[in-house]
Amino acid sequence: MSKIIAITNQKGGVGKTTTSVNLGASLASLGKRVLLVDIDPQGNTTSGIGVNKADVVYCIYDVLINDIHPKDATVETNVENLKIIPATIQLAGAEIELVPTISREVRLKKSLQLVKHLYDYILIDCPPSLGLLTINSLTAADSVIIPIQCEYYALEGLSQLLNTVRLVQKHLNTGLQIEGVLLTMFDARTNLGIQVIEEVKKYFQQKVYQTIIPRNVRLSEAPSHGQSIITYDPRSKGAEVYMELAKEVISL
Numbered sequence: 001m002s003k004i005i006a007i008t009n010q011k012g013g014v015g016k017t018t019t020s021v022n023l024g025a026s027l028a029s030l031g032k033r034v035l036l037v038d039i040d041p042q043g044n045t046t047s048g049i050g051v052n053k054a055d056v057v058y059c060i061y062d063v064l065i066n067d068i069h070p071k072d073a074t075v076e077t078n079v080e081n082l083k084i085i086p087a088t089i090q091l092a093g094a095e096i097e098l099v100p101t102i103s104r105e106v107r108l109k110k111s112l113q114l115v116k117h118l119y120d121y122i123l124i125d126c127p128p129s130l131g132l133l134t135i136n137s138l139t140a141a142d143s144v145i146i147p148i149q150c151e152y153y154a155l156e157g158l159s160q161l162l163n164t165v166r167l168v169q170k171h172l173n174t175g176l177q178i179e180g181v182l183l184t185m186f187d188a189r190t191n192l193g194i195q196v197i198e199e200v201k202k203y204f205q206q207k208v209y210q211t212i213i214p215r216n217v218r219l220s221e222a223p224s225h226g227q228s229i230i231t232y233d234p235r236s237k238g239a240e241v242y243m244e245l246a247k248e249v250i251s252l
């Protein structure tokens with residue numbers, strides 16, 4: 001059974017991209033066929049997994065706007081079983097260009113349906129906004145993973161995100177579910193992190209993954225080498241926890 005998961009939170013810098021790349025690579029190393037879809041104009045997942053944007057022929061923009069077949073925009077990565085539809089800065093225009101187009105909210109869904117059968121997991125790395133690119137992602141997805149950074153203000157903005165999820169469930173994608181809530185960048189040396197964990201667990205209860213991602217410097221270094229943590233430093237704590245998360249995702 002294949003599953004499309006949007007990794008989303010309109011708050012910036014909470015670990016969406018780090019999770020997309022490393023959960024994707026972990027699932028792939030466990031033998032799952034994985035497609036990453038980079039739908040953030042920043043293109044951090046694209047460069048983070050080692051795809052040179054200058055070499056990209058078709059990106060997700062062409063899939064959304066120019067009706068390019070998603071297969072023609074899919075490229076290999078340096079991880080076996082892991083492919084990607086990249087994003088380049090061209091995508092920055094899509095948010096506005098989509099506004100007057102027909103079926104603007106369902107374009108990604110229609111495209112991904114063409115390739116869904118080829119993968120066990122399709123992970124969509126969303127931008128830090130609730131605009132049309134995120135709406136397309138939520139409409140295309142079976143479920144969402146919400147990364148939450150273990151810091152003050154962690155819950156700020158979440159009601160807006162959950163409201164958007166509800167609106168999409170009501171009008172565009174009745175089957176959309178919350179796959180899980182992932183606590184990221186936990187620092188065991190601060191009481192604050194522990195408080196945030198308690199607060200998030202009270203709010204989301206059993207939806208919170210048991211795996212908590214700690215702050216790990218190797219995780220922040222890996223993207224500048226164009227590698228996931230699984231190849232950059234397989235013995236690091238970062239690799240260990242993302243493998244744990246992948247097993248949890250598979251088991252649910």
Ligand SMILES: Nc1ncnc2c1ncn2[C@@H]1O[C@H](COP(=O)(O)OP(=O)(O)OP(=O)(O)O)[C@@H](O)[C@H]1O
Pocket residue numbers: 011012013014015016017018019040042044126127128184185186213214215216217219220221223
């Ligand atoms: N567990 C971690 N330990 C250390 N650094 C991390 C961890 N997770 C993420 N980072 C770093 O924090 C920064 C933000 O992470 P990331 O890019 O994954 O967030 P994001 O939600 O995708 O951001 P944006 O909203 O801009 O797309 C990056 O520099 C990343 O390397």
Ligand SMILES: [Mg+2]
Pocket residue numbers: 016017018040044125126
């Ligand atoms: Mg990102």
